[in-house]
Amino acid sequence: MKTSFVQTLQRRSPLKDTQNLSGGSKKKSLFSRDLAMALPLTSLIDAFSIIVIYLLVGTQSGGMETQIPNKMNLPLADHSIGIIEETPILKIEKGVYYLDDKIVRKNELSEKLSELKKSSVQKTAALMIQADQEMNYEELDPLLRASSEAGIEKMKFAVVPTK
Amino acid sequence: MKNKELNFEINILPILDILSVLICFLLLTAVWIQVGTLDTMQAIGDNSTEGAKNPPSLWVTVEANGDVQLSLRDLPKSQVSGDEVIKSSRGVNWAALEKKLTSLRVQFPELKTSVVRPGAKTAYGDVIRVMDKLKQSEFEGVGLSPLG
Known part of the structure; x- marks a missing residue:
């Protein structure tokens, strides 16, 4: 008897499948739920967001932004x-x-x-x-x-x- | 006959691919250099005041070949004379110059002003480095003299 509401939500979630890498085939075997050989994409997205935020903060660290020509070597x-x-x-x-x-x-x-x-x-x-x-x-x-x-x-x- | 179930799946893998390629591209192509400044206060207009007493100063003449002449002006002591730093094989002899400047600061603690006088063909990089050495030797006012 399934009483847990968590399990019910998991089954209904449309994002459940997108969080795991799948083979591309539409047909799913009976055991597909158990395979879950998955790279969790949410953590990848987290990592990307952190990199983007880091770059944004790092490039706007106050002061003045200036462009120096490629061939110019400052002393x-x-x-x-x-x-x-x-x-x-x-x-x-x-x-x-x-x-x-x-x-x-x-x-x-x-x-x-x-x-x-x-x-x-x-x-x-x-x-x-x-x-x-x-x-x-x-x-x-x-x-x-x-x-x-x-x-x-x-x-x-x-x-x-x-x- | 039942309609097929709506497919809610958003395929975010290609988006992630594009994002990762973009981030790699940006990281590889962008060059971030932190730039600083070496500040000087220049004389403006005709600042000469007749009869006014000038502060003791060190005049540093930098030749294009790397020779550096040091001359002291307006010091109260009469035995003041000039000095010279002979160039090394790679241009200005920076170690010798640094040593001379340090000894001058020890010998004349009241010496706080310096003027750099480069030659027409002296490299801008050398001029800046001489000014940097003067700042390192705790000269407070470092100026740059025009040619002529």
């Missing part, structure tokens, strides 16, 4: 600090200047940085510089002069921390 430094606040990025690639991904000509640098300084909410405007470690210093020089003219005093050089 290494032991005594760097983390990026806490959003800062305008000035990228130098093969002598071309990009201010927030927009090309800026060398003779326009000072003007664009002055606009940036005016639009800055903070008292001391800052600028993050991304450049390849093999770049010559003469390519950075116009930027230093332009930022000095524009009144930007805080320069943040993007580096890869070694510690």
